Amino acid sequence: LSFGHVPRVGDSFCGGGSIPFEAARIGCEAYASDLNPVAGLLTWASLNLLGGGEKIHRDVSRAQHEVFAATDRQIYDWGIEHNARGERAEAFLYCVEVKPEGCDYYIPLPPSWVISEKFRIVALWKQVPGSDRLKPEVTEVSETEFKLFKAKKGATVANSRVLDPFNPDRSWSVEGLRGPSGLRRWTNDDVLPHPDDVFQERLYCIRWSKKVVRNGRPKLERRYAAPEKSDIAREEQALSLLRERFSDWQRKGFIPSKQIASGYNTDQPVRERGWTHWHHLFTPRQLLVHGAVAEQFASMDNGSVETRVASFLTVAMLANWDSKLCIWNTNLAKSGGIGAFEQTFANQALNTLFNFGSRGLQGLDGFKLSRLQGSEAGGDAQVLDARDNSKDVDMWITDPPYADAVNYHELGDFFLA
Numbered sequence: 355l356s357f358g359h360v361p362r363v364g365d366s367f368c369g370g371g372s373i374p375f376e377a378a379r380i381g382c383e384a385y386a387s388d389l390n391p392v393a394g395l396l397t398w399a400s401l402n403l404l405g406g407g408e409k410i411h412r413d414v415s416r417a418q419h420e421v422f423a424a425t426d427r428q429i430y431d432w433g434i435e436h437n438a439r440g441e442r443a444e445a446f447l448y449c450v451e452v453k454p455e456g457c458d459y460y461i462p463l464p465p466s467w468v469i470s471e472k473f474r475i476v477a478l479w480k481q482v483p484g485s486d487r488l489k490p491e492v493t494e495v496s497e498t499e500f501k502l503f504k505a506k507k508g509a510t511v512a513n514s515r516v517l518d519p520f521n522p523d524r525s526w527s528v529e530g531l532r533g534p535s536g537l538r539r540w541t542n543d544d545v546l547p548h549p550d551d552v553f554q555e556r557l558y559c560i561r562w563s564k565k566v567v568r569n570g571r572p573k574l575e576r577r578y579a580a581p582e583k584s585d586i587a588r589e590e591q592a593l594s595l596l597r598e599r600f601s602d603w604q605r606k607g608f609i610p611s612k613q614i615a616s617g618y619n620t621d622q623p624v625r626e627r628g629w630t631h632w633h634h635l636f637t638p639r640q641l642l643v644h645g646a647v648a649e650q651f652a653s654m655d656n657g658s659v660e661t662r663v664a665s666f667l668t669v670a671m672l673a674n675w676d677s678k679l680c681i682w683n684t685n686l687a688k689s690g691g692i693g694a695f696e697q698t699f700a701n702q703a704l705n706t707l708f709n710f711g712s713r714g715l716q717g718l719d720g721f722k723l724s725r726l727q728g729s730e731a732g733g734d735a736q737v738l739d740a741r742d743n744s745k746d747v748d749m750w751i752t753d754p755p756y757a758d759a760v761n762y763h764e765l766g767d768f769f770l771a
Contacts, residue, residue: 357748360381360382360383361382361383361748361749362382362383362384362385362745362746362747362748362749363377363382363383363384363385363747363748363749363750363751364384364385364386364387364745364747364749364750364751365377365384365385365386365387365750365751365752366386366387366750366751366752367387367388367393367752367753368386368387368388368393368394368397369388369393369396369397370393370396370397370400371386371393371396371397371398371399371400371401372400373386373751374386374397374400374401375397375400375401375404375405378401378405379405384401385745385747387738389763390762390763390766391766391770392766392769392770393766395663395666395667396667398663399663399664399667402659402660402663403660403663403664403723406660410658410660413658413660413661414660414661414664414723415722415723417651417654417657417661417664417665418664418668418722418723419722420650420654421647421650421651421654421665421668422647422715422719422722424650425643425646425647425650425715426715426716428646428650429643429646429715432591432592432595433588433591434588434591434592434595434639434642435588435714435715437562437584437585438584439562439564440564441562441563441564441577442562442563442564442714442716443560443561443562443714444561444562444563444576444713444714444716444717445560445561445682445693445695445711445712445713445714445717446557446559446560446637446639446711446712446713446714447469447557447558447559447560447561447682447709447710447711448555448556448557448558448637448678448709448710448711448712449462449463449464449555449556449558449708449709449710450462450463450553450554450555450707450708450709451463451487451553451554451555451556452516452526452531452552452553452554453486454516454526454531455526456524457518457524458486459481459485459486459487459488460486460487460488460554461488461510461516461517461518461519462479462488462490462510462556462558463510463511463516463708463709464509464510464511464708464709465506465509465510465511465512465708466503466504466506466509466684467503467507467508467509468500468503468504468684469492469559469578469682469684469693470578470684470691470692470693471500471504471684471685471691471693472685472690472691472692472693473494473578473692474494474495474496474497474500475492475493475494475578475693476492476493476494476495476500476503476508477490477491477492477558477559477580478490478491478492478493478508479491479508479519481520487556488519489580490558490559490580490581491580492558492559492578492579492580511528511708514527514528514529515527515528516528516531531552532552532625532626533552536625536628537551537552537553537625537626537627537628538551538552538628539624539628539630540627540628540629540630540631540634541630542604542611542613542631543600544634545593545596545597545600545633545634545638545641546593546638551628553627553628555637557581557585557586557589558580558581558709559578559579559580559581560578560579560580560581560585561576561577561578561692561693562576562577562578562579563575563576563577564577576692589638589639592638592639592642593638595642596638596641596642596645599642599645600641603645603648603649604633606649606652607648608644608645608648608649608652609633609636609641609644609645609648610631610632610633610636610771611631611633611771612631612632612767612770612771613630613631613632614629614630614631614632614767615764615767617761617763617764618761618764619703619704619761619764619765620704620764620767622703622704622705622706623635623704623706626706627706629706632767632768632771633771635677635678635679635698635704635768636673636676636677636678637678637712639712640676640677640678640712643672643676643715643718644669644672644673644676647668647669647672647718648665648669651665651668651669652665664723667723668721668722668723670769671721672718672721673698673768673769674697674698674699674768674769675695675697675698675713675718675721676695676712676713676717676718677698677710678706678707678710679698679704679705679706679707679710680695680696680697680698680707680710680711681695681696681700681707681710682694682695682696682709682710682711683695683696695711695713695717698768699765699768702760702765703765704765704768
């Protein structure tokens, strides 16, 4: 009544599309624009997936279920997540290690060796005669001992310095370890550090789970353990499977192939780890699983536009929640304190970590677009010149320019890649 026609609402910097979606949901005509193509995709998805109606919801949900079921069968056949005890891996924890000048062994670097607060699980390290690699031991400790670990007992990196775990009088500057010329720049073919790189990566803990029946009720039992020889063999199997598919998957877009463009945020992984391509932010296991999911989506016959967009967003969510930039939170409330991963962009930056992890496929299942809801809003997305002012809109909604604080144009490349 106020406008004499259906109100037209515009959002000049639409981001994830919440304002256009809500405007359409209450019956307005919605217009939106953004310079970031990721934002354009998200807004289209808000209108056409969330607001797409029951049929689209069913089609997308069915396609995602089929893709994850097929990937689950593939992973079982590959044998990279299951052990001989009938357990399946939920989480793989890795750490960076270095061998400073004058030190006879590689020092694993996490700032804390607490793994799970609920179960008081920590990692200990022991020297192995004749080896320059320390051996991890994952164990439960007493409450008194656990308080010491929470207070950083055994930490091997603090205040940007590497600490010798067996000689408290020795330490080295992390920046000094990188050297005056910086680190070796990784190439596209690299998926692991070279043997002579300053920073190495290793698996030090796996959380296993197994379904059992206790007192007539099904229960999921969990176990934290240091990797055994069979676990290392599964790591090598994942690496071998990835190498067999690497070039083909990059060519088809199933895994990233783009270089990291220089910028305020994007220079950080290059400077701190030597990573030059977006796929360097993922372990071989992560690339293999994400690529397998993407391949299954691509193999769907006669997939609708909505289903294809849902597949893009699903793979992007897997990347966000399963990269080498995901913090291991030892007491995340929603995990019940057993330990869980944060997302890559928990603080809107590309922070490299000294310990990180990889989810098993079952830990990724929750990132499907499984909660689609909303009215049939509908919408159209066009690639236009932002200076085109051909649309008359009753009400424009905008927000402050975040780019001074967060470089979205750089961080968005993570998802585009």
